[in-house]
Amino acid sequence: MTETLIDFDEVLEKFDPAMGLEVHVELNTNTKMFCGCPAVFGGAPNTNVCPTCLGLPGAMPAVNAKAVESAIRIGLALNCEIAEWCRFARKNYFYPDMPKNFQTSQYDEPIAFEGYLDVEVEGETFRIEIERAHMEEDTGKATHVGGSTGRIQGADYSLIDYNRAGIPLIEIVTKPILNTGAKAPLVAKAYVSALRDLVKALGVSDVRMDQGSMRCDVNLSLAPKGSDKLGTRSETKNVNSLRSVERAVRYEMSRHAGILLSGGSVLQETRHFHESDGTTSSGREKSDAEDYRYFPEPDLVPVAPSREWVEELRATLPEPPAERRVRLQADWGFTDLEMRDAINADAIDLIEETVAAGAAPQAARKWWLSEISRRANEAGVDLVDAGVSPAQVAEVQKLIDAGTLNDKLARQVFDGLFAGEGTPAEIIEKRGLALVSDDGPLLAAIEDALAAQPDIAEKIRGGNVKAAGAIVGAVMKATRGQADAARVQQLIVERLS
Known part of the structure; x- marks a missing residue:
């Protein structure tokens, strides 16, 4: 279905955008979040797996302490409060890339909450408020074979690689970002860029967006100009470059406006972003939190970082x-x-x-x-x-x-x-690239160049020092660019003074 897009300036005349950005950061721990499998990028499919990250019956998880430390450091760098007590929960949904049929995440008790990150766009500072930064595990990777889009629709079959399943993730969720107007796409890009720089400085992730170790879900809604009620949002999933974050916001603003101005209603859904042309396409109808049937993870003990440990970690934070x-x-x-x-x-x-x-x-x-x-x-x-x-x-x-x-x-x-x-x-x-700086070969080349261009020699003798550039060029050519040009210039002037 062809989308009706509204010119960006017209969107701003009639609507106010609201954004919410969810950034997933893969941590660079040696092992996965809840088992001892290597947490590395690449590798032969389904080789870095074990009963725990494959969700086999009887396998018991254990929390990666280094991942907890990294989560706390990220939270502190984002000016968050660090929970004195928190726990994991099961997020229940069936997806083939999640072998347990649930994701071990955090729900109502995140490790870090109520923070902020300031970003500057065209001389204006925007404070992006952080709602939460919580720990969870990544999913496996599905490859859809056949078809023209690489999506599951139209594919002949799908392959699942569970190497990535269980990799430690930190999900950083903003509060609604309002009052950005025409700068909304640039603010989104600036925020993800600043967050990437911050996490990279902490040394807890390589934040390679091209490899998926950092990716952004862009939530976008429009409300009529002056309204205090947020519109229905769409969520563009797994946007994996700074430029694409900006393009996704801009496109979704134009798409939402096209729907609303034609009298339609925006569907709350996930969207796929297409790098090739900067468009999005429908994914699946978006679930709300209650649809995931969260409940506390019974196989993991709560996490209760001491205040002394938190302050020790605060002292390790790098220069912003x-x-x-x-x-x-x-x-x-x-x-x-x-x-x-x-x-x-x-x-x-x-x-x-x-x-x-x-x-x-x-x-x-x-x-x-x-x-x-x-x-x-x-x-x-x-x-x-x-x-x-x-x-x-x-x-x-x-x-x-x-x-x-x-x-x-x-x-x-x-x-x-x-x-x-x-x-x-x-x-x-x-x-044989070293400069020729010995006067003997240089003087010989200068004499040859002067003999070949007597008119230039006369100009130099007459006081036109700039004319020596032609002789310098000839010497450079004769020496295959290996003459010391400054020394050649000096020798020419001395020769003809």
């Missing part, structure tokens, strides 16, 4: 990412635009490590946001996976600073690094 960025920008001397570009490229950590290895901040920024970023985009990988390390970037820059390389030759060194040809020094030797 927003404060860290302000400090780094001042230390590095970056303009607001330069810092924004570095943040958007997810290059802050890489630049910091490169500076720590001895490179100047501007030089580190230049290489990561130009040459290396270009190669990462061409390969379709994240910057951190581009194939070169901060230490190698710093080493290349040190060779430039020492006069061994120029930027052109440095790019050839990066060619060698990406090809796995060894260290920068080894690549320079193998490829």
Whole structure:
């Protein structure tokens, strides 16, 4: 069915959006939430499983203490209150990717609650109130084979991999996010981005949205302008990139408005987001909490973190990412635009490590946001996976600073690094890339260039020093770009003075 979409500006004239964001974060513990199976990404299907995470009769779960610690640290970083006593519950539903036919989660007694996270969008600060951050386990992964959409509809058959079933999850749920108006899509993106940075700084997850270790469910509703009653919401499930979070909010606002303006009613349902075109499609009618028949998990004891332990964990919290960025920008001397570009490229950590290895901040920024970023985009990988390390970037820059390389030759060194040809020094030797700085060969090349362009030589003798650029270019060509351009310029002026 073709959706009727309303222009975004018209949506804002007639409706007020309300959002609720549910972010699932897979923790990087060594083992699963309730058993000793490895909690790793990938692996042959159904190899990291045991009777407990497969839900076999008689198997008994045990809580992963490291996961509880990570949950408390996330809660503290989000300015939440930490429960003195909480417990797990069974969330009952039949889905083939949940082998027990229920999910062990938390319901009315979460580990962390009543927090907030401030985000800035176009100079305006929005306080996103956190309702809860609770512990649960992930589901398995279903792969639907056949058909054209990869969905269960139209598939010939489905395969289930239970390796992911039981991976520790923290679900962070916001309260309704109101009064964002036209900035609603940007606020949603900024919040998920800030949350990702915060969790990454805590070191409790790799927050790889592309691998599903962090994903967002986007709840969206519209209410008539000025109404104090929330509209019916849709929930777009498992949105797995920052850009897609923004697009999902924008699309759902336009779709809801199309339904409401035509006199229809929005169905409370889950939706699938399509990366290819930024649209959503219907999933299943959304259940309310009572439909899951929650009841306390009888096989797990309650969790009661002592106040002393909570304060010990509070002392381990890192510098908040927003404060860290302000400090780094001042230390590095970056303009607001330069810092924004570095943040958007997810290059802050890489630049910091490169500076720590001895490179100047501007030089580190230049290489990561130009040459290396270009190669990462061409390969379709994240910057951190581009194939070169901060230490190698710093080493290349040190060779430039020492006069061994120029930027052109440095790019050839990066060619060698990406090809796995060894260290920068080894690549320079193998490829013969070092700058020619010995005056003898340079003077010979200068004499040849002057003889070939006598008119240029006369201009230089007449005081037009800028004309020497043509001679420098000729020498660079003769030396295959390996001449020290600054030394060549100096020798030309001395030769013709």
